[in-house]
Amino acid sequence: MTACNGRRRRVWAAAISFLLIAGTGGRAGADDALKAAVEKLGGKDCEASALTCVDFPVPVDRTKPGSNARIDIRFAVSFASGESKGILFYAVGGPGGSGVSVADSYLSSFDPRLAAEMDVVFFDQRGIGPLNGISCPKAGLAFDTTPLTLDRPDGAVAAAKLFVRDCLLETPHGDLLPHLATEDAIQDLEDFRAAIGNPKVWFYGESYGTQFAQAYATRYPQALKGLIIDGVVDLTRDAAQYYGEDTRTVEKLLAKTLAACDADAKCHADMGRPAAEVYDGLAAQLKDGPIQVAYPLAEGGFAKRQLSSAMLVNNAFYALYGPDSRVEFLRALAASAQGNLVPLLRLGYSNLSADPETFEPAADPSWYGGAYYGITCPDYDDAGRDPESRAREILDQARALAPEAPRLIRTFYAERLACAFWPAPPPTPRPAPFGGGDYPTLVLNADSDPATPVSNGYAVFDHAKNAYMVTMEGGPHVIWGRGLGCPDKIVFGLMLDGRKPEQRAQVCHQNFLDAYVPTTTRAIADAFGLAKAIETELAQSPELYNWDGIDPLTFGCDFGGTVTATAAEAGTDYAFKDCAWWPGLRVAGDGVSITTGDGSAPDGITLNLRIQGAHQGALRYRHDTTTEARSLTGSFDGKDVSTPRPLP
Structure with missing residues (x-):
């Protein structure tokens, strides 16, 4: 529900790093029976991936078992690089998210134990992925x-x-629309499990994947060693109940986010007044109609674009997904309070998966929006x-x-x-509460989850036998695999070490907001502040955040000019062409950012800058991210400058 793919905002660069680390997918220690079964099913290297893919035929219409009509469902298998402790079926969110396309990126984000000790199976359920994806x-x-x-x-x-x-x-493949319900998809997965020898498996579902996982576990309890559901959907709720609870939750979380800005000195100073006043004032303006904004283009110049009330609401909703996105939104909102609406537009295009240059849909192999409705609408009422x-x-x-x-x-x-x-059959009654089974069920949720409110998790936990629950205070939507000891060690203890949680219910904590990064307008009065501000703007750029790290990227600076990012051997090269992140001040020159993490090269960013406009100068700035030391040389407004000498 609510387009809740658990980790949609993760950068594709993570997939690249995993390919470099994982090589051929680490098959040496995988379960021999699984390898043989996958090979027999026609397993082959996935395209642009370290995993092994199988295109598995299933009936189109499961109400007509005698029909010869078939579609292929794609599975991607990561074989354990060490001794395998079992098989994990991994159901991603959405519905509409492609498990196969994000598999490498997801695996790279987990503790290495997962890829080393488990054979992990990702899949694109019917209506999703390049084989039969429904997208509009x-x-x-x-x-x-x-x-x-x-x-x-x-x-x-x-x-x-x-x-x-x-x-x-x-949308293509419209003939599949009557056959996209979750019930059909779980039977597809069970057919695959039968084809690989009917092993007992661990099952992890995130977001919508928790709905899939509960339905699978209810129908096929004999298939499971254990169940982990993360960002949980309570299947007993009809559409009005689910969306009603979700809407009340996101309203509270937005108010909490705005209040958290007021309590943060840097954020409050950026806003200039209470954050709620800024948000509500902008919303009131947009209620009268969209605001026209001059949006900077990669080719230079500007396009006339519109910031609408729908885009503001969309930005606010997706801001609530985690501590990082909450700060990202507040920073863009603060820029609007200072008269610059471009950051809100940039954020809006990122959230909408829109190409900021053309305002056409951007290519996104991980998302099939038609399938979202094709699955959600029949599943609900x-x-x-x-x-x-x-x-x-x-x-x-x-x-x-x-x-x-x-x-x-x-x-x-x-x-x-x-x-x-939406064309769909009449609704069916909501299922009974998920009852769990003889296997352990681990329920994961955050109290600040905007897409699957924590009340869903509590409801499932209260009814399921052999269930344990971990709630993260302040956390994001979907909490496993984000590098946090709690809950990661609890999950690995259960799944890999056979160690049940110490208590049936436990609480973790994460800060509700990441550290706030102030806007840079006030930081450019001196040479050192200006150089640091340019580094900040690069780090805060949605375009760079979402960049694939492969194809050259050029984007416009807020007030004109451009930045170009190009993949380098160990990082990223930058080229600045009359880049104006601030009115009346242009930056030219180049830079390089190196991130190896292995000591083979000095990690950090180096910028060679020519400054024109309100200030004049030539600067060389270095930030060594290993030592966290910064230095500066050059000239600024007719004077030689060097690294400042801080005083008390």
Whole structure:
């Protein structure tokens, strides 16, 4: 629900580093029976991946077992590089997320024990991935940027109908739409398990994957050694209950995020007034219509773009996914308070997976938006009824809820309106609470999760036998595999060492906000501050954050000019061309950032800068990230400059 792929925002560079480390996927210690079975099924090297892929045929229509119609489901297997302790089935989020395309990136983010000691199986369920993926990025982008308001119900209903029509026209493989329910997909996975010898497996599901995992465990309990569900969906809740709880939660989390800025001296100074006033003031402006913004282009010059109320709400919602994204949003909001709306647009394009140069959908092999609706809508109860009546009912529910969620009420009804018009069979009753089994079930959630509220996790934990729960205070959506000792060591203790958690319920802690990074406008009055500010702008760039680290990247600076990033042997080369991150000040020159982590080269960033405009100069700046020392030489405003001498 709510497009909750657990780790969608992880950078693709992680996948590159994993390929360099993992080589051929580490098959030496893998389970011999699994290797033989995968080979028999036609296993071959995955494209641009260290894993082994199998295209496994399954029936299209499982209500007609005698039919010859088949589709291929792609599985990707990471064989254990050491002695295998078992097989882990890994279900990613969404629905609509491609497990195969993110497998390398995900594995590289975990403690190396996972790849060394487990054979891990990722998969693209039906309707997802290059074989039969259902995607409509143009229709999705248009719908996600369309303002929907409760005081204009006819317009909201019309937008939802238009989205569904355009999505169905745009998406390939539309013939699969009647056969995308989670129930069909879990049978596909069980057929694969049978084909590899019916081994007992561990099953991990994140976000929507927890819905998949619970349904699989309920139907095939004999298949499991253990179950780990992370960012949990309570299957007993219908659409109104699920979205209602989610909307109340995100409203509270946004208020908490804005208040956390007020409590942080740097963030509060950047905002200039209470953060809620900044947000609400901008939202009030956007309610009257989009604001036109001059957006800088990679080719130079500017394009006329619009910041809409839908984009602000979308930014606010995705900001809540973790301590890092909360700070990222606050920084962009602070820039808007200083008169610069470009950072909010940059963030919006990143969240919408839109190409900032063209405002066309950006290529994203990890996401299939048509499948999101194709799976969600049949699984819940908004589709399959009289569409117009259901849409009006959803809007009535939203009006009743709106006083509790004045900022983010769109979260409650936008997707549900689309589902009302989505072609799907009549809804079925919600399942009984997940009961667990003879295997252990580990429930993971954060109290600050915006996509799968922690109340879902508690509800599942309270009903499942042999269940344990770990709640992370202040944490993100999906908490395992982010390099934190708690919960990572608890998961590995259970799955790899056979050690059950000490208590049935435990609590971890993470700071609600990462350290706030101030905007740089006030930092450019002196040479050292300016050089550090340029490094900060590079580090905070959404374009660089989402860069694949392979193809050269050029993007516009906020007030004109460009930056180009090019992959170097051990890092990134930068070229600045009249780059104006601040009004009236242009930067030219080049730089290099090196990150090896092995001592083979000096890690850090070096910048050779020519400054023009409000200041004049030529600077050489070095930040050694191994020692955390900085230095500066050159000239600035007609004077020689060097590393400053701090005084008390």
